[in-house]
Amino acid sequence: MTKSQSASGGVALWRQIADAIRLDIVGGKLANGDRLPTEALLAERFSANRHTVRRALAVLAEEGVVAAEQGRGTFVKSIRRxxxxxxxxxxxxxxxxxxxxxxxxxxxxxxxxxxxxxxxxxxxxxxxxxxxxxxxxxxxxxxxxxxxxxxxxxxxxxxxxxxxxxxxxxxxxxxxxxxxxxxxxxxxxxxxxxxxxxxxxxxxxxxxxxxxxxxxxxxxxxxxxxxxxxxxxxxxxxxxx
Amino acid sequence: MTKSQSASGGVALWRQIADAIRLDIVGGKLANGDRLPTEALLAERFSANRHTVRRALAVLAEEGVVAAEQGRGTFVKSIRRxxxxxxxxxxxxxxxxxxxxxxxxxxxxxxxxxxxxxxxxxxxxxxxxxxxxxxxxxxxxxxxxxxxxxxxxxxxxxxxxxxxxxxxxxxxxxxxxxxxxxxxxxxxxxxxxxxxxxxxxxxxxxxxxxxxxxxxxxxxxxxxxxxxxxxxxxxxxxxxx
DNA sequence: AGTAGTTGTCTAGTTTATTAGACAAATCGA
DNA sequence: TCGATTTGTCTAATAAACTAGACAACTACT
The missing domain is CATH 3.40.1410.10 (Chorismate lyase-like)
Incomplete structure (x- = not known):
């Protein structure tokens, strides 16, 4: 079953996830250098597929907010407001x-x-x-x-x-x-x-x-x-x- | 050619259109009772299909911000901030x-x-x-x-x-x-x-x-x-x- | 009555979003 | 070195978003 966008008001799930994680970072819940939860855990937290989470993380990586390291995890790179x-x-x-x-x-x-x-x-x-x-x-x-x-x-x-x-x-x-x-x-x-x-x-x-x-x-x-x-x-x- | 969502940052086009029109209304560019541009004109303005505009208008209608009248046009119903x-x-x-x-x-x-x-x-x-x-x-x-x-x-x-x-x-x-x-x-x-x-x-x-x-x-x-x-x-x- | 202009409805096809599963590649500690 | 954990890549299937075109229904004006 696909999570419908109409149930999410026309905002793609991967974008909602990216926004939520970015908020945790700029809001101070996640500090510079912290490791993010694993993709599997994030998928569970947002009731989404791991691939969807990965797309959100890809966006954040492109923004320079996080950086993934194979085998280790994904880490906060960031900036405060x-x-x-x-x-x-x-x-x-x-x-x-x-x-x-x-x-x-x-x-x-x-x-x-x-x-x-x-x-x-x-x-x-x-x-x-x-x-x-x-x-x-x-x-x-x-x-x-x-x-x-x-x-x-x-x-x-x-x-x-x-x-x-x-x-x-x-x-x-x-x-x-x-x-x-x-x-x-x-x-x-x-x-x-x-x-x-x-x-x-x-x-x-x-x-x-x-x-x-x-x-x-x-x-x-x-x-x-x-x-x-x-x-x-x-x-x-x-x-x- | 479909307008891609990735090019629009994961926000569906119909939602962007709905947001833009709502902003015109709550921002005062469109006053209570004004007629909106026709669906064809809005489609041109947003470089979208008429059906996509109609979806945006349907959302606004459900919010009670506009109301469509067949043969006449779509009219502002609205509220200020x-x-x-x-x-x-x-x-x-x-x-x-x-x-x-x-x-x-x-x-x-x-x-x-x-x-x-x-x-x-x-x-x-x-x-x-x-x-x-x-x-x-x-x-x-x-x-x-x-x-x-x-x-x-x-x-x-x-x-x-x-x-x-x-x-x-x-x-x-x-x-x-x-x-x-x-x-x-x-x-x-x-x-x-x-x-x-x-x-x-x-x-x-x-x-x-x-x-x-x-x-x-x-x-x-x-x-x-x-x-x-x-x-x-x-x-x-x-x-x- | 007729016509132009507008919204409402229908069918159809393409692209994007999301899920699902499997396996490779890198890291880390026992 | 082995095994567990984690990110990276690939294929495939389904649902939603978007486009395209045609025509019906209604309104307003001449």
Whole structure:
């Protein structure tokens, strides 16, 4: 009897198993160097065939999370999740300092467009007002950890795109506009499956989960500075409030 | 040529389509009563066969998110996400007040156990210390919106389980222990696929996403009161910091 | 009444997912 | 060295997923 996918909601069993094992690893139940249960035991635990388990392990091996050694077993190779602290004073680079060796932010593209209803509301503008939109992503130790879309009022930051490319840090660009300090007004957090673009740019297995953060930063007078929509791979990042 | 699942990471195409359309709805791109694109157009958009799109729509119809009318089209029926505000002073029932007609919390089970390393650290206890563990869930307007596991030090709250069953509100139980006020020390947010138990108790399509919140509440002196691990269906809830 | 456009149903064929069993190859300890 | 344990490879069979095409049933508009 085949385990039906309809009973599993259209998610292949091998993927469910891979997700479960990956969760045990990034969640800390299995530490670096630990030996996983044997394929036979995992098959029993998930009520699946050994071949199905092997397919899950093959995926994890390709991700570099585990490595199998014939005759010995399969071992954890891995990485823990990064923690991104969110609060009144939220700074991306500061928050991740010390958790990763290298942290590189790349500006992908930018354009000037008219604010949609949502963007306008977040920035306290009238819909249709000119805004700067920049697309960027961040890579920690060679692994992509975020993909952001940021909107700012064009009137105040006509040159934002050029400056962020040069300075790489939002904090520094704001300083170049004479904004010495800024703070987080609100952060909205949700989760969903990664779309095609995110799967590609974040180098995710399709069907992976992204944490979505919608953040509004304001200057000391309470004036909205930026509206950022950031997607984090849930398997690599967690947020702490 | 069949679209391979391996190229799609083990997630069936019909499920990806269903997720994408549901996201358009809960995200507000499609409003209540709107007509969806025709099956032929959706098939083109997702590079899939019309039958595959129909399967996705069938799932959404069963969820009550859309309804098809022969000869006319398929229409949005839907629901928006509830928003749960998180901050220094976080109160579950207060936060959701006004967003739902009814809000019922149910205590499922409880037991006394020894604190694991994680629980002990969160509550500032030595591992192995006796703690009360309660399982509960909440239902808004008949729809499950959260599933929680809460740990508290047994020494201070020996009778917590019995009282929470009676009063249904954590705030009130704390008051019954002479704790007039309490506040949120930290909230850790992550996301993952729902496990089998959550799929069942939260009435989710298997493979659905849950937002996971790990929260520690403390009394005015800073003493940890409770450690709660709450799972929210990502398609029904979002968190605002 | 007629026609275009839409959802509903049916048959059929190919690819992927899963199970099942058997045996080879490598490791480790008695 | 032997034997138990574990991963690696192969063949085969069944169920689910996906595609393809045709036509029925219903709606809305002219």
């Amino acid at each position: 990064l923690t991104y602290p969110i609060g009144k004073r939220t700074r991306f680079r500061e928050g991740l300092k010390g958790q990763a060796g290298s942290l590189v932010s790349v500006s992908i593209s930018d354009k000037i467009e008219n604010a949609t209803a949502r963007v306008a509301e977040a920035l306290g503008l009238k819909p249709g007002t000119k805004v700067v939109r920049t697309e960027s992503m961040s890579v920690a130790d060679g692994v992509p950890i975020s993909r952001s879309t940021t909107w700012l009022p064009y009137r105040r930051f006509p040159d934002f795109a050029a400056r962020i490319k040069e300075m790489q840090s939002t904090t520094m660009v704001f300083q170049s506009y004479e904004i010495a300090d800024y703070s987080r007004a609100s952060t909205r957090i949700s989760a969903r499956h990664a779309d095609v673009e995110e799967t590609r740019s974040l180098n995710l297995a399709p069907g992976a989960i992204v944490l979505v953060s919608e953040a509004v930063d304001v200057d000391p007078e309470g004036e909205p500075l930026s509206y950022a929509l950031t997607r984090f791979p849930a398997e690599r990042m967690e947020l702490v409030v | 509830l928003t749960y505000p998180i901050g220094k002073r976080t109160r579950f029932r207060e936060g959701l007040k006004g967003q739902a007609g009814s809000l019922v919390s149910v205590s499922i089970s409880d037991k006394i156990e020894n604190a694991t390393a994680r629980v002990a650290e969160a509550l500032g206890l030595k591992p192995g210390t006796k703690v009360v563990r309660t399982e509960s869930m909440s239902v808004a307007d008949g729809v499950p919106i959260s599933r929680s596991t809460t740990w508290l030090p047994y020494r201070r709250f020996p009778d917590f389980a019995a009282r929470i069953k009676e009063m249904q509100s954590t705030t009130m139980v704390f008051q019954s222990y002479e704790i007039a006020d309490y506040s949120r020390a930290s909230t850790r947010i992550s996301a993952r696929h729902a496990d089998v138990e959550e799929t069942r108790s939260l009435n989710l399509a298997p493979g659905a996403i849950v937002l996971v919140s790990e929260a520690v509440d403390v009394d005015p002196e800073g003493e940890p009161l409770s450690y709660a691990l709450t799972r929210f269906p990502a398609e029904r809830m979002e968190l605002v910091v």
